[in-house]
Amino acid sequence: MQREKWLLPEGIDEVLPPQAAAVEQLRRSLLDLYASWGYQLVSPPFVEYLDSLLINTGGDLDLKTFKVIDQITGHTLGVRADITTQAARIDAHQLRHEGVTRLCYAGTVLHTRSDGFAGSRAPLQVGAELYGHSGVESDLESICLMLESMQLAGLEDIYIDLGHVGIFRGLVRQAGLDSQGELELFNALQRKSIPEIEALVAKLGISEEVAQMLVALPELSGDDALDQAKQLLAAAKADVKSALTDLERLAQLVKSRLPELPLHFDLAELRGYHYHTGVVFAAFVPGLGQEVARGGRYDDIGAAFGRARPACGFSTDLKLLMRLAKNVEPDAINGIFAPWSDDPEQHQAIERLRAEGNRVVMGLPGQDESNGEMGCNNTLVHRKGSWTVMAN
Numbered sequence: 001m002q003r004e005k006w007l008l009p010e011g012i013d014e015v016l017p018p019q020a021a022a023v024e025q026l027r028r029s030l031l032d033l034y035a036s037w038g039y040q041l042v043s044p045p046f047v048e049y050l051d052s053l054l055i056n057t058g059g060d061l062d063l064k065t066f067k068v069i070d071q072i073t074g075h076t077l078g079v080r081a082d083i084t085t086q087a088a089r090i091d092a093h094q095l096r097h098e099g100v101t102r103l104c105y106a107g108t109v110l111h112t113r114s115d116g117f118a119g120s121r122a123p124l125q126v127g128a129e130l131y132g133h134s135g136v137e138s139d140l141e142s143i144c145l146m147l148e149s150m151q152l153a154g155l156e157d158i159y160i161d162l163g164h165v166g167i168f169r170g171l172v173r174q175a176g177l178d179s180q181g182e183l184e185l186f187n188a189l190q191r192k193s194i195p196e197i198e199a200l201v202a203k204l205g206i207s208e209e210v211a212q213m214l215v216a217l218p219e220l221s222g223d224d225a226l227d228q229a230k231q232l233l234a235a236a237k238a239d240v241k242s243a244l245t246d247l248e249r250l251a252q253l254v255k256s257r258l259p260e261l262p263l264h265f266d267l268a269e270l271r272g273y274h275y276h277t278g279v280v281f282a283a284f285v286p287g288l289g290q291e292v293a294r295g296g297r298y299d300d301i302g303a304a305f306g307r308a309r310p311a312c313g314f315s316t317d318l319k320l321l322m323r324l325a326k327n328v329e330p331d332a333i334n335g336i337f338a339p340w341s342d343d344p345e346q347h348q349a350i351e352r353l354r355a356e357g358n359r360v361v362m363g364l365p366g367q368d369e370s371n372g373e374m375g376c377n378n379t380l381v382h383r384k385g386s387w388t389v390m391a392n
Contacts, residue, residue: 011114011121015319023124023322027106030126030149030318034104037145039128042103044086050078055085055304060274064111079110083125084315085301091131092302092309100132106318120319127295127315131302134310136250139279139297143254146283146293146314147261154326155285155292159262162251163269163280165296166243167233171214174237175206185214189268192218209235217268225265226251243278250279272296279312285324292316292324335359336389337376340367349380349387 008014015023031041047068054062066079080086087103095101106126114121128145130138143160150158168189172182181204188196194215201211216232226248233240247265254263271280271294278297285292295314302309338350340363350360361374378389 009121011111013120013122013319019322022325023318026153026322026325027124027126027318029152031104031106033148033152034102034128034145037102037128037141039102039104042087042090042105043107044080044083044090044105046108047077047079048086050076052089052305053078053080053082053085055088055301064113066110066112081109081111082315083107083109083127084129084298084313087129087313088131088298088301088309088311089305091129091311092305092307096307097132100130100138102128102130104128120317123317124319125315126318127313129311129313131309131311134299136246136253136279138310139250139281139312140253140257142295142312142314143250143281144257146281146295146316147258149316150283150285150293150321153321153324155321155324156326157286158292159264159284160254161264161266161269161282161284161291162247162254163266163271164243164247164278165270165273165276165280166246166278167229167236167240167267168217168270168273170237170240170243171210171217171233173239175201175204175210175214177204177206186270186273189214189217190270192268194218220267221265221269223264225267229267247279272298275301281314283316288324292320334378335361335374335376336378336380337361337363337374338380339363340365341382343382343387346380346382346387353380353389 035041050065050067053065061081064081066081068077068079069075070077083105087105091097091101091103104127106124108122109125111121111123128142130142147158147160168186172185177185185197185200185204188200197215197218201214206214213233213236220229220232226244229244233244251263251265254261269280271282275298276296277299280294280296282291282294293314293316295312297310297312299310300308301311336353336358338346338360350362353360360380361376376392378391380387381390382388383390
């Protein structure tokens, strides 16, 4: 059957008036918010060499990235599926600042398949990244800015999930697993199937002490997960305990700064495991089975660009926020219709009205002045020798 020419590919969407105006309005508001926190705007290219886009990101991003051949060089290019690595490249190689650098961005990314984060294969990703500081204080800043972004979009009853990929990574090292065993255990842990994990640790020959800790990870979620972890992971080595300490310290800072914010823990949550190096966090709202924003620490990503820098940040999809927003509406599409005329005085009046911030739609010969599709609730009319705005 022949495909209709007006159809879009599955998962590729477009935003029409007046929603497009509302999306743009929210984009500007968020970037203004980030600027007020000291984050500088960058605008990376939509296409880069593939190996630059996939630096230290693991196989997940590779599968989501469209590949094309550069007709000039013959090299493989990638259409960006995430802007975070591009921001890291800019920090490490282009800016090369010695101190803390804060960058923000907003732009479309393209996915070969939807990851459930936004439901679209062409999300409008907006986010903020902080480079040059390795303490939990910068993690705190990212979480606070992420929360303020959600609130600006009108989201309510937001809660935050906290985790730390260093806990699982440390237990894997303590178990002495190779990369294949680590991957098998990682996949089982994502399903949170305790019988499957028990069978796998037995198959891999992991010592009983470490096996018990790995089997316990799926149950370490909820408000009291850190207290449980201190007991159930007591036999873990120093790197695991250090990760727990960092997580506890961050939670204390978040609760002190944002005492009304519900905070949950999930020590088996490993989103971006091959990408992140420390704390991971996500924002949720009731009634939606997916995060509305996510972020974390990814200290190793700049090394491939010649300059390893500690880094943390977050991102979200602007179109998803708009679907959930409760207090972001497009500015009223009101305007003034100016019927076609070659009168210089009318053109001067139109220029003056536009300079004052009014929306003036110039008519064309034969155009119906009452056409509601123009969104004009006033008309520029000639009365008593001058051009005057009158309500319809």
